[in-house]
Amino acid sequence: MQELSKTTIDSGQRSRRGSSLWHDAMRYLFRQRSAILGMAILGTMLFLAIFAPFIATHSPTLSMLDNPEEVALGIKRRTPPCIHLLGCPEEQPQHLMGLDSNVRDLFSRVIFGSRYSLYIGFASVGFAIVIGSLLGATGGYLGGQVDNVIMRVMDVLLAFPSLLLAIAIVTVLGPGLVNALLAIGIVSIPHYARVMRASVLSIKERDFVTADRALGVSQSRILFHRILPNAITPLIVQGTLGIATAILDAAALSFLGLGAQPPTPEWGTMLGAERNQVFTAPHLVFFPGVAIMLVVLSFNLLGDGLRDALDPRLNR
């Protein structure tokens, strides 16, 4: 009898623990093949970014012309990839992705590029989420004129195609990596403000908020301790998908010469610098582009997976 009651309690606890939103969401997330693929790619990218100095075979900014061994072998710029395992003659130096126009090892540059891409993605979206959700939450919570003004400003920002607005902002601030990610952050603020406002509007009418108000809890405490934590789910989904867009936009800015400046091994910058070689040395354009695509794909897959996992309305 005692045994029985113990097991009942145990299973009761387990089911309570098992039914939290996050636990369910994570379990569901790990059941989706596409989300797992996304996490795997992202994990690999993070690994490459963190251990770039150990994985890269050469320095990302060093010209092979400064390397006497390679010069002795008669290396040329824009040499296509040479992999000994795949039948490239042993006497030729091995360069997994070939050499670029400045005789630098493309593989090492692509590996180091993962650092910039992830940094841009997280930093610009982080900035946009903080500012956007503050604006959205303030507007949604206070309502009235404040809300009106904030949302009309957001509407105006949304009326410009985001890449064009980002180009204009970078031109005002001056080209550079930091300014590019600031510009991308600014143009994505309205998306987060809207998501946050919508969540706050629905949550502030709920009973537990009314109860807090009746108890005389301060406005800021209600906003930051009651409403924000409950409104965070849609922000996570939007943020993950937003990182994908941010990385694409940053690459576009760099491609146009407005983002990271050479010799920074940033993928968009590399593509922009070598774009005229596409007909003669396509590998210079191919590899950085594939790298951008993979990292963006990983965030898109993960974002989609999170959206399905965190949506309580979907019955599974």
Next chain:
Amino acid sequence: MTSYIIRRLLLAIPVLLGILFVTFAMARMLPGDPCRAVLGEHATDQICDAFMERHGLNKPIPTQFAIYLNEVAHGDFGDSLRFQRPVTELLSERLPVTVELGLNALVLAVIVGIPLGIVSAYWRNSAVDVGTMLLANTGVSMPVFWLGLMLAYTFAVLLKDTPFWLPPSGGMSSGMHLPPLYEAWNIAVVEGEGWYNVWAFLSNINTLNALVTGSWPELWDAIKHLILPSVALGSIPMAIIARMTRSSLLEVLGLDYVRTARAKGLRENVVVLRHALRNAMLPVVTVVGLQLGTLLGGAVLTETIFGLTGVGRTLYDSITSRDYVVVQVFTLVIAVGFVVVNLIVDLSYAFLNPRIRFD
């Protein structure tokens, strides 16, 4: 419905005013001296003073804004600092290139994206579905400029000397020429007056011009030049539309009325295409409208890669060369176009979905 339209139109007014202000402010905030950007580093102070005076750039900012508003209200957009020509003329040359490219890309995205979405929703979790969605996910993850370069390499270099060869740049081959429509039809139009800009606009849409004047070799040439940029530009919207159609149709296919339709013994294609698809199209319409921004942003990159002088490319060049007037007017046109399209999408949504009208 009428009151909904009026409310929606009124809401657009503050946004339009905001756009006017932002375009003006943005053009003024560009760093650098417009005079030296236009006339060169060696322009003397005296020449520059005269330049600023002539273009009203030495007046206080509020005065400049008032002048700008007044000019916009009169449809007078000024002359480009760099080209020394009316901006409207420039617009009638460059806007058609982007409109043609954008429309082609959008049509391509819709006619490929929607069927792909339907197929993968209907055969959910099949190999077709997984394949299509993997393709769509890859599509939204590709940088437009990279796809453009790769397409150009594949079709202009790898497939050279095959029937699949396609030109990697330009709007038409050298030697091909399409006369303006008013010349082809012998209509008297004075340059720079009356309907001239409208005629110029229409004439510069190469495919339209060639089609209505029956210039078949030119039409084929223009189409061949359009294929690669349209595919590059249309790939992302195509993928987004396919995904949206799939998820929306999946939701609708699970509803009771679809089961009723099946229980009535309707044929499967009638159930899916007539009953389910109609309701599933609502969110897709919105998504199609929202793609306009992506298309315009992508146009800057696509036009750069494929050597087309459209609005995107011109705007980018004008920003970097401090041509205030062009920046101001081109961003204004784009933003207003964007607002108008969103308005149309909203209204069509209300038209398609009665629940919104009566809210």
